[in-house]
Amino acid sequence: MAFIPEEVIQEIRQQTDIVDVISQYVSLSKSGSNYIGSCPFHEDRNPSFSVHTEKQIFKCFSCNRGGNVFGFLQEIEGIGFVEAVKQVAEFSHVPLDSRYFEGQNQRQDRYQELYRIHQEANDFYHYYLTKT
Ligand code: ZN
Numbered sequence: 001m002a003f004i005p006e007e008v009i010q011e012i013r014q015q016t017d018i019v020d021v022i023s024q025y026v027s028l029s030k031s032g033s034n035y036i037g038s039c040p041f042h043e044d045r046n047p048s049f050s051v052h053t054e055k056q057i058f059k060c061f062s063c064n065r066g067g068n069v070f071g072f073l074q075e076i077e078g079i080g081f082v083e084a085v086k087q088v089a090e091f092s093h094v095p096l097d098s099r100y101f102e103g104q105n106q107r108q109d110r111y112q113e114l115y116r117i118h119q120e121a122n123d124f125y126h127y128y129l130t131k132t
Contacts, residue, residue: 002082002100002101004082004096004101005086005100005101008055008094008096008097008100009070009085011084011094012085012088012089012092013056013069013088014036015092015093015094016056016069016088016092017052017053017056017089018053018057018058018068018069018072019051019053020091021069021072021073021088021091022035022037022051022058024073025040025076026038026039026040026049027049028051028066031050033053033054034048034050034051034052034053035047035053036050036051037049037050037051037119039060039062039063039065039075041060041065041075041076042060042062042063044062044083046062048060048061048062049061056069058071058072060068061129069088070085070086070088071084073087073088076105080109082101
């Protein structure tokens with residue numbers, strides 16, 4: 001797992017208007033201070049999809065899907081949280097430190113190292129129990 005600090009995620013959210021991101025996928029029309037449109041996640045005859053500008057969340061009253069800007073991208077693109085954070089950061093031109101993603105390999109390496117040690121111990125005991 002890559003690790004992106006919470007404050008960076010908050011910053012990305014603050015730099016992003018969820019309406020701009022969702023407008024790329026859904027045709028939204030203004031309704032009061034919010035926006036409504038046809039839900040992209042199910043066959044929507046009446047626009048039951050709404051975007052709350054103040055809370056920066058979306059909600060569909062028919063299929064009950066809802067969430068923040070990252071959740072929307074995860075759902076519509078079929079991607080994971082980290083990938084969604086990356087895409088939104090790119091969209092809003094928030095630079096992401098590549099260190100957040102290097103952690104991914106280091107942690108995997110450590111896991112592999114542990115696995116290897118475990119395997120060796122296994123082999124040793126197997127040998128010890130069967131050959132002596
Ligand atoms: Zn829906």
